Amino acid sequence: MTSDQSTISVRGHVAGPAGTTRLFAAGSGDYGSHQAAFGPLPAMGRAPLIDELSRSGLDGRGGAGFTAWQKVASVPADGRRPVVVANGAEGEPLSKKDAALLHNAPHLVIDGLLIAGQSLDAKELHLYAGAEQLAPVIRAFKERGEARIRLHEAPDTFISGEATAVVSAISGGLPIPRDRTKRLTDSGLNGRPTLVHNVETLAHLALISRFGSAWFRSVGTGSAPGTRLITLSGNTAGARVYEIPTGLCLTEILVSTGVDPQAVRAALVGGYHGTWLTAEQLDAPFSREGLAPVGARTGAGIIMTLGSGSCGLAATADILGYLAGQSARQCGPCTNGLPNMASQFARLAYGDASGRLPQEISRLAALVTGRGSCAHPDGTARLALSALMAFASDVEAHLRGRCEALQ
């Protein structure tokens, strides 16, 4: 990609947004509002970008949570021009944040993709997202006369956003994960070094390139700096997206968004591949370090609360049934193991219980873990095991033919 954006207009310079409304600071998705809020597109070389990202502490916002700078730095500077992909596929049913971002701040995502591409001297730029999310991106392209980025429609399946599935889909193949023996940053699309970043990660990258790592760190905590988008759903209302300072406690997040923690029995943190936390564990900070002691991860910024009158085992059984159906049917352990685990769990949740079920679910979870070409079996097993832990007393009740939520 050759850049025509290498000069920075001093006159157009604006200060970084104050407070925690950053990604949505333009207030509207149009190019005029975007430029007024954030100023012109900056230029940045590879080394300064890696350096600034490293100092910022930005971690990936797609789910796996690798530090953003490490992914950029792992693209080899060996003369092969790489490919950069903005991943906006959001197959996780509990996540709405990437859709919200692409509808309300498409220019920030485009900026992040252009800056990353330019700093790496990329050969190709791609944006991959669901059909509904491509519409605002196409409008944004027209506004700024952007023609360098190729658009690809992601299907509405759970695993379509997995990085190797993204690369497969863009190359014209099926949107399902591939076996990987090399990192995508070594050999991805058509053998080229390929950087796949989530759209929110790229939007933060666009802001860090403009306003610097110190500005990014002026909100959030030392180990979890900046802001992040979360999707909150559950016993309160439908899914809502918020931009929050990273590192807030789960309880603080619930209170500040109008959820009464007293009415929450448990929360599913990190999404369908995530972890159930009990009400007592909700004082954990919502960050990688804060959630590690309770065995959870932020995932793509997902929190789903379970109301006091709802059965966690039934909720889990339903999710496991969905996830079992979302297997790509490529890997035997996943194809065979997940439906089996889901049906054992459904027996436990819905009353056809025998004392051996929890052990059998645990055995199947261990049996599928680490035995797929992607993390789908591992994530599904993690959800099942975390439910057995968080709802341990309810498991006992179910084995005696009762349910704590219905008492």
Added chain:
Amino acid sequence: MTDRKVPRTTMHIDWTRCDGRGLCIELLPELLTRDDWGYPVGRGGSEILIPENLEYAAQDAVALCPTQALRLRK
């Protein structure tokens, strides 16, 4: 990590190709068992560590796998 010498070779299983025919399990009974559906299970998930004395057996498993799902990596 320990200072002890670690096995140098790993056998990668491409699960998207594996069909659970089970030949590798017969050739490497020291390392692999069968799951409920006949697919190989070994410590390391998709990356099975091969000790030196089993390298020839592992090479056989790779060469004879009917779905070419196995690969040796140094």
